[in-house]
Structures are given as structure tokens and as C-alpha cells.
Amino acid sequence: xxxxxxxxxxxxxxxxxxxxxxxxxxxxxxxxxxxxxxxxxxxxxxxxxxxxxxxxxxxxxxxxxxxxxxxxxxxxxxxxxxxxxxxxxxxxxxxxxxxxxxxxxxxxxxxxxxxxxxxxxxxxxxxxxxxxxxxxxxxxxxxxxxxxxxxxxxxxxxxxxxxxxxxxxxxxxxxxxxxxxxxxxxxxxxxxxxxxxxxxxxxxxxxxxxxxxxxxxxxxxxxxxxxxxxxxxxxxxxxxxxxxxxxxxxxxxxxxxxxxxxxxxxxxxxxxxxxxxxxxxxxxxxxxxxxxxxxxxxxxxxxxxxxxxxxxxxxxx
Numbered sequence: 410x411x412x413x414x415x416x417x418x419x420x421x422x423x424x425x426x427x428x429x430x431x432x433x434x435x436x437x438x439x440x441x442x443x444x445x446x447x448x449x450x451x452x453x454x455x456x457x458x459x460x461x462x463x464x465x466x467x468x469x470x471x472x473x474x475x476x477x478x479x480x481x482x483x484x485x486x487x488x489x490x491x492x493x494x495x496x497x498x499x500x501x502x503x504x505x506x507x508x509x510x511x512x513x514x515x516x517x518x519x520x521x522x523x524x525x526x527x528x529x530x531x532x533x534x535x536x537x538x539x540x541x542x543x544x545x546x547x548x549x550x551x552x553x554x555x556x557x558x559x560x561x562x563x564x565x566x567x568x569x570x571x572x573x574x575x576x577x578x579x580x581x582x583x584x585x586x587x588x589x590x591x592x593x594x595x596x597x598x599x600x601x602x603x604x605x606x607x608x609x610x611x612x613x614x615x616x617x618x619x620x621x622x623x624x625x626x627x628x629x630x631x632x633x634x635x636x637x638x639x640x641x642x643x644x645x646x647x648x649x650x651x652x653x654x655x656x657x658x659x660x661x662x663x664x665x666x667x668x669x670x671x672x673x674x675x676x677x678x679x680x681x682x683x684x685x686x687x688x689x690x691x692x693x694x695x696x697x698x699x700x701x702x703x704x705x706x707x708x709x710x711x712x713x714x715x716x717x718x719x720x721x722x723x724x725x726x
Contacts, residue, residue, distance in 0.1 A: 417474050418544070429481075433498070442473060443478075443567070446458075451502060462514055462518055464568045468561035470551045479541065482497045488688055498535070501538070518554055521542055521548060522548075524548075525542075529663075536608065547619075548584075564637065567681045585621050585707075590614075608723075611687060612681055614681045615628060615677070623704070625668055626665075626674055627701070628652065628700070632697045635693065636687045651683065653667060692717075
């Protein structure tokens with residue numbers, strides 16, 4: 410899951426019967442990322458339910474993503490200066506049926522289809538509520554797949570047809586790369602250098618999960634526990650690295666690998682950057698922070714940890 414949709418997906422995964430009860434108690438408002446829908450209690454979508462599903466998938470995918478809760482009454486108060494709020498549950502008698510039918514309908518709900526949509530049933534008193542997660546998409550715009558289909562977008566607490574200039578802007582939107590750290594190829598019983606103890610080595614790389622080529626990629630490794638050093642023999646035993654290593658600044662303990670215009674990472678491809686030697690701290694393990702950059706890509710950072718047991722050679726069979 411990419412960094413744009415991850416927080417919303419984590420919120421989606423936490424919604425259960427207790428969370429629904431809390432929403433009801435505080436009269437949760439509909440918002441940019443949250444929508445409440447009634448549907449036929451049987452769990453079999455009606456024509457209106459199908460229309461609502463198409464508009465919601467189009468509207469959230471063309472905006473910031475969102476969550477729909479099916480089986481919730483949210484009749485707007487008479488004063489429309491206030492948003493629609495969680496009023497009560499109208500449970501479905503067959504949540505599994507609704508999930509299966511929504512999954513079938515999702516594949517053809519929009520053009521082009523939106524990938525990553527998830528439907529799940531939640532057991533509540535008297536039946537079920539179905540929750541739907543729609544990720545923000547960089548593959549749009551997405552229109553409802555019907556005669557005279559429209560491009561919808563989520564505005565505040567409602568789905569509304571997009572204006573011509575908004576549609577034109579989305580068609581011209583540039584796809585972006587998404588780089589993530591990958592580690593693989595752990596090897597044991599290799600010498601770090603003369604007079605040094607045997608250590609474990611691991612290959613560190615960058616994988617592009619986005620839809621655009623990653624140009625000018627950069628990886629920064631900052632050791633935080635134990636010893637983390639580039640392996641002197643490189644990736645192939647001849648000292649080669651996948652990205653050129655920049656000189657370290659005086660007093661700095663981080664490692665920079667910076668690509669030029671000649672180093673690119675294509676979508677669904679992985680670039681091996683460098684092999685590192687890892688030595689755990691006394692009584693501890695190894696950890697390092699990392700930072701990833703590329704042209705027109707949002708900055709990514711994180712932490713990689715290995716316990717002392719992770720770095721032990723497994724017994725030979």
C-alpha cells in the first residue's frame with residue numbers, strides 16, 4: 410500500500426462493531442473521506458444502491474480516497490448548515506451477499522476500473538454493516554460506467570459531477586513513481602575485512618511500485634544501532650554498486666547513494682543499490698533509518714530493524 414492511501418486503509422481496518430457504536434454515540438459527521446449509505450436490508454443491491462456504488466467509487470478515486478458504510482441512516486438535519494450525521498444502524502440481513510455483489514459490481518463500476526477497492530462485512534446487533542474502502546487513484550480520471558456516465562469527485566461531504574476544467578486537469582496529471590526499500594539475499598559467514606569478525610551481509614535495493622519511471626533516485630542509510638557498513642566487495646564481488654555512492658561529510662555516519670540521469674527505475678522493477686555488512690550491538694541487534702527520494706516523488710522514510718537472532722546463521726541440516 411502506498412504512503413498516500415496507507416493511513417486511510419489503516420483506519421478502514423480498525424472499523425468494527427465497537428467503532429460503529431462510538432460513531433453513533435458521538436453522531437459522527439460525514440466528511441471528505443467518510444460517507445454513510447442506506448441500502449436494501451436484504452443485502453441485494455437495488456438500482457439506487459448500484460448507482461450510489463458507481464458514484465462513490467468514481468468520486469473517491471478522483472479525490473483523496475474514502476470509506477463508505479452501508480447500513481447506516483444519516484438523514485441530514487433540517488438545518489443544512491450542519492452535515493449529515495450518523496443517526497442509526499439499518500442492518501443488512503445478509504452481509505456476505507452484499508460483499509459478493511459489491512465485489513462483482515466494482516469490476517465494472519467505473520471506466521477505467523479502480524484497483525484496490527475492498528468490501529468487508531461487520532457483524533452488528535440485528536445483522537451486518539458493510540464497509541467499503543476506495544483508494545485515491547493516480548490512474549484516472551474515472552467515470553461511472555453507464556450510458557451518459559459522469560466523472561464524480563468527493564467535495565466536503567457529497568459526491569458531485571466534476572467540471573470540465575477539473576477533468577481536463579486530471580487527464581493531464583502526471584503519473585508518479587513510488588519507491589520503497591527492499592532487503593534480500595542475506596548471507597552468513599563472510600569476512601568484513603582483515604582482523605574483523607565474521608558478519609552477516611544483506612542486499613538493499615529500491616522497488617518502483619508506481620506508474621512512472623523513477624528518475625534521479627537517491628537512498629540515504631543512517632545506522633542507529635549496531636554496525637551498518639557498505640560491503641567493500643559490492644554487489645557482485647567486484648565493488649560495484651547499483652547507485653553511485655557519494656563521499657561522506659566530515660563527522661557524518663550516514664551513507665548516500667545518488668543516481669544521475671543515467672540511473673532510472675522502471676515501474677514494477679527493482680534496482681539493487683548496495684550490499685551492507687551488519688554486526689549487532691552487544692546484547693542487541695541492528696537498525697538503520699532510510700530516506701528515499703526521486704524526481705516528482707513524495708519523500709519516503711522509515712526504519713529497518715534486525716534482531717540478533719535474525720543475523721545468526723541457521724543450523725546446517
